[in-house]
Amino acid sequence: MKVIVGKDLLSANAGQAGENRVLFNNNRVTVINLISAPGSGKTALLEKTAELLRGKLKLGVVVGDLYTTRDAERIERAGVTVVQINTEGVCHLTADMVARALQEVSLDQLNLLFIENVGNLVCPVSFDLGEHAKVALLSVTEGSDKPAKYPGIFREAVATVISKVDLLPYTDFDLPACLEEIQKINSDQQVFITSARTGQDLSHWCAWLEQLAAGKAKGNNLASR
């Protein structure tokens, strides 16, 4: 059965999200809520990010999935602390689910925590998890019309990672049009044009994460949240 999502539920969620945020701040850990459609490459991005940031930042990941622990297992193999949340069919993570997962994480030992949300470009956007920043992921195989069709996440994200650009030659993805669309929705946003397979632009992405974790990145309204 599906979740009940009314005004009361959202305000209860906001309360728990606030508590999560205090916990994150007290432990000086920067938290990113990673949101995309199914199969955009969230897990692949996190695997590569873990490799590239090894020895630089202490990373943790909370992985949300409807069912299965496949993503968590993949990320764990990259040598990162992972906690799995199975939503049992619920289409997004809630602050409450994250709070329970946090009991399994030694936050004081981390610099940066990713929350990999359920693969869904719509519902997760409405649920604050206490994160400091949302990051959107969009693969080129999904089509360059997606920001206009799903503007919510692109409006809220401080950065968009365009993924799978190694497949660009085989698609009709219009990169300039897509970038223009993202710019139109939210001009105050970092965009990374990446491939987890070839490593393209991942060094910029990781440099940005380091800045973010140091509380310096532009667009990361840490103070105001």
Added chain:
Amino acid sequence: MKVIVGKDLLSANAGQAGENRVLFNNNRVTVINLISAPGSGKTALLEKTAELLRGKLKLGVVVGDLYTTRDAERIERAGVTVVQINTEGVCHLTADMVARALQEVSLDQLNLLFIENVGNLVCPVSFDLGEHAKVALLSVTEGSDKPAKYPGIFREAVATVISKVDLLPYTDFDLPACLEEIQKINSDQQVFITSARTGQDLSHWCAWLEQLAAGKAKGNNLASR
């Protein structure tokens, strides 16, 4: 703001879905609810299907989108009757939205009506729209792990269209593993391994649709619904 989805809402939806189904049956039009993640190629499939079935079946399409009318415009260019539903941010279609759209459709002039749901592999599955059959779409760029991770739609679908197989050489999609997974979740299901770009397997898909519209296709429990 998001939709309230509780037991009461689902049973109200079921009532309207039943009314839609009576209307479809009275007009002898077969109705398919097409469900996938964003960017799996629902619209591209419908464009090609419209071309291939021209002169064979009278097709109509109801298109659900959060915002924009881009998909409807694309399908209209293929010469098909299209009605657009903008959900204004709601993550799935409801029977009620479809009922309102049907006021704009001459059902008695159609053989086959597609309802292209909002791009979302989770939420639309819970909402009966009055359709006779659900069809799942999964592009190879999303990864072969998706049926196990999002089993709901694959359990309910009478057919799965695997799309974008022209991109198979450039991905690590494991087709045999994916087919086995689908088989495990729902063994009574048609699978089409297609590319809208090259046309691969679309003739089988269209032949199956013709059978379905004639009420003969296996797995289409028209009578029992």
